[in-house]
Amino acid sequence: MTIQERKWNQNGTHRVPYWVYTDQDIYAREMKQVFARSWNYVGLEAEIPNAGDFKRSHAGATSVIVVRGRDGEINVLKNQCAHRGLEVCRQDYGSARVFQCPYHQWTYRLDGDLSGVPFIKGVGGHGGMPDDFDRKDHGLQKLKVVSRHGAIFATEAEDIEALEDYLGPKMLKLFDRVFTGKPLRIVGVSRQRIPANWKLMFENIKDPYHASLLHVFLVTFGLFRADNPSRTEMDKTGRHSALISQRSANPLAPNAATQEMASFKEKLELRDKRLLDIVKEFPDPATVVMQTIWPNLIVQQQANTLATRQIVPAGPDAFDLNWTFFGYADDDEAMCARRLRHANLMGPAGFVSLDDSEVMDLAQRGIHVDPERAAVVEMGGRGTEDHDHIVTETAIRAFYGYYREVMGL
Amino acid sequence: MTIQERKWNQNGTHRVPYWVYTDQDIYAREMKQVFARSWNYVGLEAEIPNAGDFKRSHAGATSVIVVRGRDGEINVLKNQCAHRGLEVCRQDYGSARVFQCPYHQWTYRLDGDLSGVPFIKGVGGHGGMPDDFDRKDHGLQKLKVVSRHGAIFATEAEDIEALEDYLGPKMLKLFDRVFTGKPLRIVGVSRQRIPANWKLMFENIKDPYHASLLHVFLVTFGLFRADNPSRTEMDKTGRHSALISQRSANPLAPNAATQEMASFKEKLELRDKRLLDIVKEFPDPATVVMQTIWPNLIVQQQANTLATRQIVPAGPDAFDLNWTFFGYADDDEAMCARRLRHANLMGPAGFVSLDDSEVMDLAQRGIHVDPERAAVVEMGGRGTEDHDHIVTETAIRAFYGYYREVMGL
């Protein structure tokens, strides 16, 4: 079926047709209309602290180099030699004075400008580049870059609004809650290749409904539960969202709500209690904030584990999830140890997030079982407004509202 | 080339164009016009003897759950949660009181009805499903089911004829020869992923011509040979067929026919003769009956090994072949041991069927060598009538006659 024949029959987004997760043409359109026109998260400044430090990253599915120039500014460059197209950068992290393509040693400055072309004038009067060849026309392609409090975003869109406006006041405030401007400290990175459509990752985080049911860990220890004081908030476009919740005072008490949670296990107790030795570190009472930022970022604060998760689409049926766990430069030794311990909750083997990678796998498989059907997204109604609770799929509906708009579906 | 441009140039089916084995659009059309409109074999009742027992199976390429309800009836349900699409069933076999989707614990009865939706009324007055949300609209999709003498078939087609009519009198009789209604006993299952188009499996079994030539085992021990008394029969549509043959009285005697069989080895003798210690167990003189039932089943009786083979297409270039070996509940110990021994002939390592999986691999590879050509299917003429011998490809031609019709080719 061609993309022209694809029709999103319903008004609203309380139904999501399964072909948005499987169709190759939809995927191709997403690359152009979702990722190329948005601010893409590409990394943290703390990953590349010194001039010349670089990381290989992705803006959407596009391989880019994120590098700190000699002036300390961050450059984001497409990882494609201007000569005959090689990936110039072959390492995930490194430090360099220039980027040199191995094939013919064209050399690029850290800002992407082409500085050297061997034999540009020929050898012994022979060969060389044409007289009108101008190195200025042949740099690495540069993306527009902004860093806010240490988090780096880049875009191919020339005319995009400022990041602050892009986030909007509500989301900016939550973003700044974690990215306060204090220097960050990298705890480490985890990477997963998840066999599911990239949008299922966003749905997962925009879906507080599941958290109370799927995650025994969260539920039993009251880290996140349907009866906890909670809010589900969006920016005005609906593309970004945040789930904000507060740990139960008495996590172990069963009540009416827990009766509906098959996953609730009353008697669970840890043998090594340090895993949940949580220290309050933010001024507000929220104990967990999961923020999703269109089109490729999750900012997570759960217990004392802080992380960004970058989504890199890899075809309709897979994406890479790159986690960067971080703390603050002024963390004391106990907090360093605590963040490491709490990291057991997250990542490919996380006590909590392991459940999520498994359900995403099952979702993608199940969607293929009958791709003519549609998801039913009606928990908490059919609207897209903020909710002061988490028994809702409103943030998913809001996400697809904006998605339909930019995708022209 | 688009499917519209695909032309089956010849009248009749003594030529089969190779693009029916390789084209992605043909494959997509097969899913809709072959598999979704037919009775698909999904398993044996003996695999799920008790209420709540289930197996994961496929109708065509569609993942389904085959489950015995509390009432003892068999249900066949699409393996796709009605909420957001997860595969609800994650095990090949099991036993359950309900099916619970792990994501949000929507719970389905064994007949597919949605019985539980956590927080359907919200939590503490918050959230919940819309008032007009009716669980009756959100069950697992149910297929139409029929079980004949312990063999289970399912279909998505509402208006399909009864299985007995679907099989027709000749094929029904042969089917009932093995599935007499006596209780069955599962001997075990074998599974293969064969890198070939699913239709090549049917051709293989509908092709007695090869059996006399490819299989040294069959030939030398006279289990199946061109000069044995044999018949090739079809139902009136041509979609089903059976090869019926009788073991040679004196299997080892070479004669005019064996001279044409390069594979004949006169002196072969087994060191452990129990492998071919065959006991007559059917009233008729046939010693081998291989029945193919459109669109995904082979019923095999060869020596004392009985098995169904289910074909699960996996794209134009591969299919899964799931063997279920069985006997009868009243098999004595010697017969149990015999069936196990004879199973050495069959499956992925079978003395006989190993040759077949290898030639199917070679066929798919060879078809890709020049996909513009066509198979020449003229042994035994160009017609599609029954033959009282096995030096014929008539059953293949008959199969493609019906195939052209339903595929509109």
Next chain:
Amino acid sequence: MTIQERKWNQNGTHRVPYWVYTDQDIYAREMKQVFARSWNYVGLEAEIPNAGDFKRSHAGATSVIVVRGRDGEINVLKNQCAHRGLEVCRQDYGSARVFQCPYHQWTYRLDGDLSGVPFIKGVGGHGGMPDDFDRKDHGLQKLKVVSRHGAIFATEAEDIEALEDYLGPKMLKLFDRVFTGKPLRIVGVSRQRIPANWKLMFENIKDPYHASLLHVFLVTFGLFRADNPSRTEMDKTGRHSALISQRSANPLAPNAATQEMASFKEKLELRDKRLLDIVKEFPDPATVVMQTIWPNLIVQQQANTLATRQIVPAGPDAFDLNWTFFGYADDDEAMCARRLRHANLMGPAGFVSLDDSEVMDLAQRGIHVDPERAAVVEMGGRGTEDHDHIVTETAIRAFYGYYREVMGL
């Protein structure tokens, strides 16, 4: 994007759009308009010295059998049974009196003629092929074959010019420089699956610009250097080319040119000097000649290592590279040992060619980073004339000039 929408915007070929390396439709058109209409190299006669000897090879991406008939003539046959399409040949090398398809034992003479069809007349009066079935119509498909001085070429094109005209006088002369007509001796074969478009292999060999920069081995030991006396030559169509160079008299002296080569390492010295113990064996002063012959052959003479490299496309994103290293039948023992030693420079682990397989991998990856861009191929100008130096990409431009023509792009 459909192939019809693909536009090669520039005149000339100093820009090569990246979609020629990635597009599935372009690949399909190449199979028909590049490979099926050209002389494809399929092997050396020395690989199949005796009657009945065969090798499995490829003409373009088409699996073929190259076999020496009883008369000593070479036949090239499509590896597809005329009956129902199996690959008849399952071995890379072997010796046979006939080819027998395993499925129904149809038997083909070494020239491809169908000699045997079991049960062609039926068995005991039953079955058999129709009366008008003529074995003459059902041989293996034969390609047109020519062998020049021991190198075998084949084509599906009926009306193609003679190989000598196809090569043209300049290329023929260089071809005959190595293939003098002296009997050859096989040293061995190496095979690589390279994850890059097949055209990148040709570009690599048609690109002397990189050799001076990428290959430290070549540069430091003066085996190939921008300041060596060199020529870049094409036939009149531009489809074939050769790079001809002469080793530096004093390889280790740094000079103006080496200053531009980041890869130059002045002090490098081998511990086992036999690796570069080169003996002059051709009458001309050239020490290296790398010839590319459209559409799938590289003939290499570098030091005392002689090899053909056959390119077998495997989709837009990969190709197999099959190296056949050879010498002459009259090589003495020292020369045999020397060729083996020099072979360390080449192949999947070659001191030189290892760099090339790595850059081709990087090129294909990088091309996918932004497939809307184009390669900039301007070293040595924008024309396609011969050059008496190697600071040029002229041979690449010439190649794409012919490519645009035959591809209609």
Next chain:
Amino acid sequence: MISAMLEIQALYSRYADLIDEGPIAEWPSLFTDDAILKVVTRENVEHGWALALMSCESRAAIEDRVYAIENLSMTIPRRYRHLVSGITAVPNGAQGWNVTANFAVFETIEGQPTAAFAAGRYKDVIVREKGALRFREKISIADAASIKNSLVFPL
């Protein structure tokens, strides 16, 4: 015990070598006359289903299987490569050992790259017979329920 362990390891090496490098015709000599050989999938084991991919109830039957591999079956040329790890031998009272180990088998089909073919578990019984250690039971349990096309050699 130490030298017995080395001897047992040597038997496993020879078992693999005779499949991978040949001559496979000598491979049955590693079994006792009354040996049982089964190649099964875990799926069948877990369900208590007796079905085997290969099942031999005597060395004679093992010889038949080897004869068929070499002479009767039509197979695309290929080679297996066994890796065995964690050999653990427990004396079984009957002057033999119950031995377990993990295995992985790689397959290389002519003209194709090497690929992981199967992994699983050996559950064997070894005895000393006529001066040499031999398998009285060799049960190879493949972890996956499905075989990649054909199982040509034993695991």
Next chain:
Amino acid sequence: MISAMLEIQALYSRYADLIDEGPIAEWPSLFTDDAILKVVTRENVEHGWALALMSCESRAAIEDRVYAIENLSMTIPRRYRHLVSGITAVPNGAQGWNVTANFAVFETIEGQPTAAFAAGRYKDVIVREKGALRFREKISIADAASIKNSLVFPL
């Protein structure tokens, strides 16, 4: 030394068996009370980043992890298969050994073929405690930076 080596090898066999064949509930008994268990990727090791995929600072924490695997996590049924090679033990002066080895782990998810899941390096410390050899430190370093979906069991 020879018998110590065999004993160390046996510990590695048992480590793998209890993960691959179970019961995994017994697996924590192979560790000392104060044992450290880490499953990490080489990427983090090379950057000096402390992050682990699994990190336990005591046998109690290892028991918690095993309990979660068996009781708390929602996972698609699967099985790991460990192969260990090149076990090298160097006495460390503290009545124990620093032990290194290479490992490969194959994964078989129900309904899917066996596939290579991870390969990497063990860097361990083994001591004798209460009569048996146990891990005081078990550091499994995966070569790849990325995990194929989920890491359900330890490497």
Next chain:
Amino acid sequence: MISAMLEIQALYSRYADLIDEGPIAEWPSLFTDDAILKVVTRENVEHGWALALMSCESRAAIEDRVYAIENLSMTIPRRYRHLVSGITAVPNGAQGWNVTANFAVFETIEGQPTAAFAAGRYKDVIVREKGALRFREKISIADAASIKNSLVFPL
């Protein structure tokens, strides 16, 4: 014999470790001065073709190869991981051993998952020289005819 076997196994461990973990510059020290190192494909062996993917006729040549790997070649960063199984040593009369073993090598390219790269057979000669066991001949025979792009390190 038992301690010799352990010593031989240790040589194989060290061979793999110096490739997989480094420093590879020390790897040539495992060879005698006159050592022969060849990495070949079975296809060439079976045809009697002498061609090797890597061929060194002396330790000096091995050092050249290692130097090139570390300093001269342009390669995408990667790591190999060796697993060796079934080491079998037969004394060869010349105060050494003919040793065979099966190997599998996994490759992890930076930014990519771990994948099976090669499997095959070692056919080696080991001697004692200057107090240590060393390879006089190291022949690594890959089962597959084709290499996945590049062969950067020895097998």
